[in-house]
Structure formats: C-alpha cells, structure tokens
Amino acid sequence: NLSERLESAFKNIKGEGRITELNIAATVKDIRRALVDADVNYKIAKDFTDTVKDKAQGSKVLLAVNPGQQMVKIVQDELTELMGGTESELELKGAPAVILIAGLQGSGKTTFSGKLANYLKTQKGKSPLLVAADIYRPAAIDQLTVLAGQIGVDIYSERENKDAVAIVQNAIKEAKSKNKNVVIIDTAGRLAIDEVLMKEVADIKAAVNPNEILFVVDSMTGQDAVNTAKAFNDRLNFTGVVLTKLDGDTRGGAALSIKYTVNKPIKFVSSGEKMDTLDVFYPDRMAQRILGMGDITSLVEKAQAQFDEEQAKKLEKKIRKNQFDFEDFKQQLEQIKKMGNLKDLMGMIPGMGKAMKDIEISDDSFKGVEAIINSMTPQERANPDLISQSRRLRIAKGSGKDIAEVNAFMKQFEQMKQMMSMMNKMPMGKMMPGMGR
Numbered sequence: 319n320l321s322e323r324l325e326s327a328f329k330n331i332k333g334e335g336r337i338t339e340l341n342i343a344a345t346v347k348d349i350r351r352a353l354v355d356a357d358v359n360y361k362i363a364k365d366f367t368d369t370v371k372d373k374a375q376g377s378k379v380l381l382a383v384n385p386g387q388q389m390v391k392i393v394q395d396e397l398t399e400l401m402g403g404t405e406s407e408l409e410l411k412g413a414p415a416v417i418l419i420a421g422l423q424g425s426g427k428t429t430f431s432g433k434l435a436n437y438l439k440t441q442k443g444k445s446p447l448l449v450a451a452d453i454y455r456p457a458a459i460d461q462l463t464v465l466a467g468q469i470g471v472d473i474y475s476e477r478e479n480k481d482a483v484a485i486v487q488n489a490i491k492e493a494k495s496k497n498k499n500v501v502i503i504d505t506a507g508r509l510a511i512d513e514v515l516m517k518e519v520a521d522i523k524a525a526v527n528p529n530e531i532l533f534v535v536d537s538m539t540g541q542d543a544v545n546t547a548k549a550f551n552d553r554l555n556f557t558g559v560v561l562t563k564l565d566g567d568t569r570g571g572a573a574l575s576i577k578y579t580v581n582k583p584i585k586f587v588s589s590g591e592k593m594d595t596l597d598v599f600y601p602d603r604m605a606q607r608i609l610g611m612g613d614i615t616s617l618v619e620k621a622q623a624q625f626d627e628e629q630a631k632k633l634e635k636k637i638r639k640n641q642f643d644f645e646d647f648k649q650q651l652e653q654i655k656k657m658g659n660l661k662d663l664m665g666m667i668p669g670m671g672k673a674m675k676d677i678e679i680s681d682d683s684f685k686g687v688e689a690i691i692n693s694m695t696p697q698e699r700a701n702p703d704l705i706s707q708s709r710r711l712r713i714a715k716g717s718g719k720d721i722a723e724v725n726a727f728m729k730q731f732e733q734m735k736q737m738m739s740m741m742n743k744m745p746m747g748k749m750m751p752g753m754g755r
C-alpha cells in the first residue's frame with residue numbers, strides 16, 4: 319500500500335548524515351512512483367514531488383534530527399497542503415439549513431446521510447430531518463427508514479410521489495413546521511454518470527438552494543473517483559467531498575487527487591457501516607495516516623525547537639578532536655530533558671512505540687548520572703583524565719552514590735568516548751540520537 323511504499327522510499331535517506339542532492343532526487347523519484355501506483359494522477363504526483371524537492375533542497379540541515387525524518391516532515395506538510403491544509407466546517411445557517419447528498423449508486427450516500435444526521439444530532443446538538451428522495455427504488459426508502467430508526471432521527475418520505483423536487487419541497491415545509499434545523503436530502507444514484515441523474519440533482523439544487531452539496535465518493539474506486547468528482551462538480555458546483563469506505567483496502571490516491579482536481583474541500587471521511595464511524599476530515603491526520611510512520615511531526619518539531627544548532631556544531635568539533643568531556647555530557651542530558659520525557663520521546667520514533675512498552679527507561683536513571691557530574695569540580699569535568707581513585711571517592715560521597723556506581727559511570731563514559739573516536743568520520747546527524755541512550 320501507499321504507506322509502505324512511501325516508507326521504503328524514505329529508506330534512501332535514512333541513516334545518511336544529511337540531505338544531499340543525490341538522495342533527494344532518488345527519494346523523490348520513489349515517492350512519485352508510489353503515488354502514481356496508488357492511483358494519484360501523474361501530473362499531480364509530479365507537481366507534488368517537485369514541491370517536495372524544492373523544499374528539501376532549500377531546507378537547512380538540522381543537526382539534531384536525521385534527514386530521513388526531515389524529509390518525512392516535508393512530505394507530510396506537503397500532503398497536508400495538497401489535501402486542503404485545515405479542516406473545513408459545514409455551513410449550517412438558515413432555518414432549516416439544507417444539505418444535499420449526491421453521488422453514484424453504491425458510493426455510500428444513504429449510509430452517509432444516516433451518519434451525518436447522527437453526527438449533527440449527537441455532536442452538534444442539531445435536530446435533523448432525513449429526506450428520502452430516491453424515487454426509483456422502494457428499498458432505498460426502507461434502508462433510510464431503518465437507519466433513521468437506529469439513530470432516533472425523523473425521516474420524511476412519500477412512497478407514491480415520483481417527483482423528487484416536489485418531495486424535497488414538501489420535506490422542507492415539514493421541517494419548518496416541526497422545528498427541524500437541518501434537512502439532509504438523500505438522493506438517487508446511478509451506476510454511471512448520466513444526464514437523467516445529473517438533471518434530477520441539479521433540479522433539486524435549483525429548487526431549494528442548499529447550504530451544502532456534498533459529493534459522496536467511494537475511495538476504493540481510485541482514479542475513477544477523480545473523474546466522477548470532476549463530472550459532478552462541473553454540473554453541481556458542490557461544496558464539499560465525502561470519502562467513504564476508507565476502512566477497505568483503499569489505495570489512498572483518491573483523497574490526494576480530488577482536492578487538487580476540483581479544488582473543493584474533503585469534509586468527512588467514512589470508514590464503516592456503523593452509524594458512528596463518521597469522521598471530520600483533518601488533512602494533517604490523513605497525511606499522517608498515509609505516511610503511517612508514527613508521530614514524526616511532533617518529534618521533529620520538538621527537536622527543532624530545542625536543539626541549538628551552534629551548540630551542536632561546537633560539540634561536533636569537540637567530539638572530532640576527542641575532547642568530549644563531562645560538561646558536554648551534562649549539557650546533552652539537559653537538552654534531552656528539555657525535549658520532554660525520554661520514554662515518550664523515544665515512543666514517537668516509528669517502530670519504537672511497541673518496543674518501548676517492555677523497556678524501562680526512567681528519567682530517574684539520568685538523575686544519578688547528573689548527581690555524579692554535579693559533584694565534580696569544573697576542572698574535573700573538563701579533564702576526565704584528572705579523576706583519580708581518591709577523587710572518585712570524594713565524588714561518590716558528594717553525590718550520595720556508591721563508589722561502584724561512580725566507577726561504572728566513569729567506565730561507561732570512557733567507552734562512549736572510544737566509540738565517538740571510532741565514529742569520528744560520521745556526521746553529527748547520525749550520532750546525536752544515540753547519545754542519550
């Protein structure tokens with residue numbers, strides 16, 4: 319699926335010290351291919367990856383985070399933009415407000431009408447009236463009646479009337495007399511776009527001037543979803559899109575392409591047949607879902623906020639000269655602490671969430687180390703070699719630690735320095751995340 323493909327696209331730059339022209343180009347190419355394979359139109363995929371490429375090349379290399387994560391962040395931000403940036407609210411002014419539901423047969427209109435009524439009733443304190451305007455199939459009226467019963471919402475239907483426009487006008491009168499403040503009109507659909515269908519919905523639109531015309535589309539129909547959206551929008555100039563069946567094996571391309579093609583916001587996503595599986599569409603969450611890679615954004619943002627690039631550069635120099643000392647170590651601990659709880663922080667790393675459940679990393683384990691360093695004199699911190707056995711005893715007493723603990727920490731620190739000198743050829747980006755552990 320798209321998530322997995324994008325994840326493998328990022329492998330190119332994971333572990334590399336920094337973003338280079340070369341790895342950007344390779345990654346962008348992979349991302350483009352993954353998008354096209356997920357039914358995103360080629361031109362959209364190309365425009366998208368061109369933007370990502372520009373942003374990646376223009377971005378300052380952050381020393382604190384690895385370039386793979388930076389790239390993910392850029393892609394995620396761009397995906398969010400592509401899908402509309404922020405969520406889009408329903409316009410519900412008027413007494414009653416009128417919402418017209420349109421789309422192909424089987425796209426999920428009737429199911430969505432029920433879910434929307436339930437959402438407006440339970441989340442927005444509205445009093446909705448469902449209208450069965452599918453005049454061709456008696457079963458369609460039955461279906462909506464059952465749903466309305468389940469959620470405890472009133473329904474309006476006329477089984478003998480074959481004039482959809484008249485039914486809708488009567489329904490609005492009924493809504494006014496019963497003090498209903500939202501009318502949701504479930505219309506008939508057809509298997510393919512045709513003139514009869516389009517004219518009927520367009521006539522309803524002309525007669526009642528709805529606040530919202532929501533186009534319902536099955537997200538599993540891939541590239542077709544975009545063509546259908548375009549046809550409906552040309553005729554109805556709808557106000558928003560509802561993506562259904564996101565619980566299925568959808569390739570995700572529809573959500574990406576529709577906003578771009580018709581420039582109308584996706585307002586809801588529906589993922590299941592139960593009445594409470596309707597969600598407001600949040601572009602950022604969808605982008606995260608598509609990337610499926612843990613809460614990378616917040617991780618990167620925390621790192622961006624807290625790491626001082628200058629300081630990191632100084633540190634890098636010291637490490638290269640093998641002059642890393644206890645003062646530096648202490649500063650690193652402080653940086654890590656500023657970024658929040660260590661366990662939470664590591665839990666945000668993709669794939670780490672599960673592993674972290676079984677591992678005990680308490681912030682307390684750093685407190686002991688800090689106490690030891692605090693008991694050293696500035697000269698000792700700057701020259702670890704100074705610290706003789708007698709000094710260790712003094713440090714142990716001062717920090718309230720066991721001499722064995724002090725010895726163990728000194729040994730760990732020596733090992734760490736050895737490792738650093740071995741890794742000296744590597745750039746900082748790769749080393750920093752390991753240092754806190």
Ligand code: GDP
Nearest residue numbers: 423424425426427428429562563588589590591
């Ligand atoms: P309509 O012809 O546009 O009114 O479509 P329906 O609401 O009757 O839905 C067609 C079929 O898709 C029904 O079997 C629904 O139960 C099913 N369906 C609708 N929405 C969803 C959804 O979000 N997820 C899943 N899995 N099935 C859905």
Ligand code: MG
Nearest residue numbers: 427428452458
């Ligand atoms: Mg229906």
